[in-house]
Amino acid sequence: MGAETAHPSRVDAEDVARGLEVDPAVGLGVAEAARRLERDGPNELRGIPPVPIWRKILAQFHDPLVYLLLVAVAVSIGAWLFERADGSDSWPIDAIVIAAIVVLNAVLGFVQEARAGDAVAALSTMTAASSTVLRSGELATVPSADLVRGDVLVLGEGDHVGADARLLSESALRVAEASLTGESEAVGKRPDTLPGAAQLGDRLNMVFKGTSVVEGVGRAVVTGTGMDTEVGAIATMLDATPAHVTPLQRELERISRTLGLVVIGIALVVMLTIVLAQGVSTPADYVTVFLLGISLAVAAVPEGLPAILSVVLSIGVQRMARRNAVVKNLKSVETLGAASVICADKTGTLTKNEMTIERVLTASGEARVTGVGYRPEGEVLDADGRPLGGADRGDPDLGGADLGGADRGDPDLSDPDLSDPALHAEVLRTLGIGSLAGNAQLLEHDGVWEIQGDPTEAAFLVAAGKLVGTNGRVARFGRRGEVPFTSDRKMMSTLHEEKADGSLRIFSKGAPDVLLERCNRIQVGEAVVPLDEQRRRRAHEDVRALSAQAFRTLGVAYSHVDPGSTPIDESHEHDLIYTGVVGIIDPPRDEATAAIAEAHRAGVRVIMITGDHPGTAARIASDLGIVPPGSTAISGLELDRLDEPGLADAVRRASVFARVSPRHKLRIIDALQANGQIVAMTGDGVNDAPALKSADIGVAMGITGTAVTKEAATMILADDNFATIVVAVRQGRVIFDNIRKFLRYLLSSNMGEVLTVFLGVLFAGALGLSGASDEAVVLPLLVTQILWINLVTDSGPALAMGVDPEIDDVMARPPRGLTDPAVDARMWLGILSTGVVMAIVTLATIDLFLPGGLLPGDDSLAVARTAGFTTLVFAQLFNAFNARSETSSAFRRLFVNRWLWGAIALTVLLQVAVVQLPFLQVAFGTARLDAVHWLICVAMASGVLWVEELRKVVLRGLDRA
Structure with a gap:
């Protein structure tokens, strides 16, 4: 049958029910429903078992740099065991320290990511707890999990739809589908069979699991449950969508591989150089050479890097949280900084998701309504920007103007502060009537304004409140009847009684073309005149002008009703008096425009991806500055016709995509990533979840976002503010x-240590080292001194630099490319040159105090070695200031980082202690230095600063060239 081969939306409703073997008037029998539930399973989404804690902990060790450190631990323990066999009673301090750092890093990562849940399981929270169905001819309330294919759903205002279903009948049924399709407005539903395939948001004869009824009633036969629903399809897509490795993770893996090769090379080259240069022959000398090679290899690995990285990222997470950006994964913190494209959902992200009247066009002209959202704050202005009136002018109950004709208690419109009395009267009636011809309510709770009912109807309440206050309609009119909106009629009317005299009026609003066909008069100021062809043509032109600006349009009209003609029906909706048309739109967030401009300044492209209408999407994108005025959007149907090369070209040239499905969003994200872009994707609805997971970083809305988007995303905006994204960038x-x-x-500090030992051994004779001792192997630095340098300089200063304030304007440069390394060629050259300068000043200091070298000296080897040791420590401290910027002077914003100054002061005190205190002298082979020695050490170490300053001057010149 057709219902078995075609989508239910393209099959007649009776045929769908027949194919499901159900009588729509009776529903399934209780026994049959139980049998189908047993056969098909519960109406629930398939979840993924939670990851055990032990696997989450082990995952923290899955890092190439951690592997490298664990190898260093193993080698250090091996060397320690070798020393113990030779009679040493020392402890494997370096192995213990490195192991502790690895464990600390794992703990930090686990704690930060402990709250990350399962995205697919979160989808189940969207299902309503219960549904009303027809079972054996009687209404019954059943758990939504017990719904089966063939059940007849009975839907009413406020209900959540428990399963996908084909509409059988409806009366003024409107369903909010924003979380599934991205459509900002509630969708009118009708049971008519669709002639062909349609996008999800255009299947008007279907209702979907996870959506909600905002108005009207209807009945529908369930066609899909559980994973066979549209939400289930998204869950399947989400489950199959791989999570992307962050750019930082890729870079750390590359650095780890490089360091691994460097470490092996250092160990081999240094040991071979010492053997060849100093004539090593005895087993004890070979042991010394081996231990030194291992020590240098370990020293070349920045063992504090993983822990420092985790601490810095954790601090970054806390800073972002204070700015309303909650990051769930440590290594994703910096990904937004690398983002070259931000794909933003329109509804609720770039816009407020609060329908707002911005224009009112009447016979006498145009009025503009300021203010956005549901807070009734703003003004109604004429074309010249003059206020038409407000709550402080005239009668607060809708201005005291007669909403039914010119013969009743008109307000005094001669106030010179009011711009145009005729326009004021017309706008007052249009907004007042529109606010009465509806069922929405505007409520205030603790200063927060909320709506109940249809957002479009609420827009009239808000706009009327800006003109005359919010209490008028309740005070003056009593409601006596309604002709509800239907998708066929495209209008609704309400009957109201004037409390003062009992007279009746009918207030109508609806599609302007439909409403105008029912009008034969028009309001002009306080007068009612015939709606002749010229005025009718002008009214239609007003509607087209608003539609061209992507406004949703609604016309407003009214008429007197004879007291004996109640109840009202469609026969009363004739010979109406037309008052005007309003333009409604979901307005952009005020702060979004500036945020997008800042993103563009930073070289970040912003793309709008929405399920909304293409015209509306293009208008909002133009208002926000995403695209130039007059640009168009690419629709989902157009995307379906594009092959992969065509899609790649489309995402390069277009920045607005509308009427798209979750599958389209994934294709757009994948195409951008294939073009080498680092993509951030924002969203709030369940339809956004797969794209959020596929993107390099998914950004969910914290207030309006569904549970699934928050779980699928790597970052959550607590304030739903697009500007927060740019702050996070x-x-x-x-x-x-x-x-x-x-x-x-x-890396430059460790390079300095390695080169100091390597060059010191290579040029031991020229420096006077060879003649200063009878040992076969004379080293410029002892192994314990190398480990001490790593301990005091690789921790505090490095950590303090991780919280350094912004030195250069980071938003004045384009984002780094996908293949751009964190440590690029220029940075490696700087690391090498700094390491060379460190080695030179250290060895020059040793030579200065040793006799027999290139420079005259008369101190002992212990003093000279201690002076070189101290110079290297101080050189690394000077290097801390150098490292704060690749091109800016070290003196730029010199005192903004108090943590760095504190870390340097602590390191200096520790170095003084290790040199001057006797028990530490014994442990680290140091000798006391006098004041002259200290001054020389500081002066020599500062050479690193001055050489680097000169190099930065050259770099700045090259960058300007």
């Missing part, structure tokens, strides 16, 4: 800059 770039700072600092 800046913070992400600052975090990445700080990561580069401490990478530059750690």
